[in-house]
Amino acid sequence: MPELPDVEGFRRVLAEHAGEPITAVRVCDAGVLRGVSARRLDEALRGHRFGQPRRHGKWLIAPADGPVLMLHFGMTGSLSWHDADEPRHRHDRVVWGFQDGELRFRDMRKLQGVRLVADEGQAGRTLDDLGPDALDVSREELGALLAGRRGRLKSALTDQTLIAGLGNLLADEICWRARVSPLRNVPDLDDDEVTALYQAMRRVLRDSVRAGRVPPRDTWLTGARDEPEGACPRCGTTLSRRRISGRTTVWCRTCQPK
DNA sequence: TCACGTGTTACCCC
DNA sequence: CGGGGTAACACGTG
Structure with missing residues (x-):
């Protein structure tokens, strides 16, 4: 958990x-x-x-x-x-x-x-190697953290030395809500996408902290990701899954095109 | 029996 | 050095 x-x-x-x-x-x-x-x-x-x-x-x-x-x-x-x-x-x-x-x-x-x-x-x-706590990060700071970062978005979000606190479920949930593919390369993200990611992070964290967990609501990705043929709660597309750096990543190929 | 899992670290490769 | 991948840790579940 x-x-x-x-x-x-x-x-x-x-x-x-x-x-x-x-x-x-x-x-x-x-x-x-x-x-x-x-x-x-x-x-x-x-x-x-x-x-x-x-x-x-x-x-x-x-x-x-x-x-x-x-x-x-x-x-x-x-x-x-x-x-x-x-x-x-x-x-x-x-x-x-x-x-x-x-x-x-x-x-x-x-x-x-x-x-x-x-x-x-x-x-x-x-705690020296940890990045700033995810709840303390501003939109500007997120942009600064991602600037100069290579590799996939999913890897960046779950890197505790970059931002501290986001795990496998939260990272997927944030990407899904922001409609950005976790497979995207960080250098390719534009300002609007970073803003969408930031707003998604704030909302997902706010609601999750309130619940004391990432809530498995059926309107959230987390509520569908564990089903074998899970469907995107937004559009119904069968969810895609793939392992990235040893962790199962789940996303919707319709809502989050590469 | 085997694969998998909301985390982290060590280690190898490019 | 930065990233990517894998194994290992430990233990329960399908």
Whole structure:
């Protein structure tokens, strides 16, 4: 699931419990810990409180009165609040206990995980290679980012070092809404197309952040892309699909001509 | 059994 | 160096 909108939802969950003392840290599966031991995670966080968490791209950053917790959810991670007596899920990997309940980092595939850095300086270094967060990009900045970029539009949109936060679903959704083929070469895009892409990005992000996910509505590409013979929600053309840089890309060859 | 998946990184090639 | 492609990581599903 996790692209920018999902992580923004997880940020909200954590934000609701900022300021409450962390009473316990339980590592159920150390396989998600990145560069930190279970012991160190516990020592650094127990008795501390999370400050206001923030998000950059697909990263959730939670300062904890000194150390900084950094979560990345890979393809299957999530963060949710539960009563302490609610049975744990099989894929709950790390749990932070509070007075009234607990936060659970759940992740089936363990492709990414939980980091802890000593301070904000190190947090900044961890995020150093990321481009600006997609929600912070202006029309002018998008144009500047794409200027001088070679290769396909799809690759550019999902390149976290260019723009942070857009994943496979969002990138396809944005191209579809903008009526621009994801196969187009970036240098060939004209100003109107970049403007259309920018407006599509804003609208898709706004609605997705509101939903906490890319909503699988039947008026969106995402609602049709997983069906074997999925049809374009706008014109009914059978959707095209093809792998680009290892990810399945879906588009409508009628609405988004090459 | 095999292919596939909303992510990232290492590695090879041009 | 910039891009393209693939494999690997881990695990569940069709």
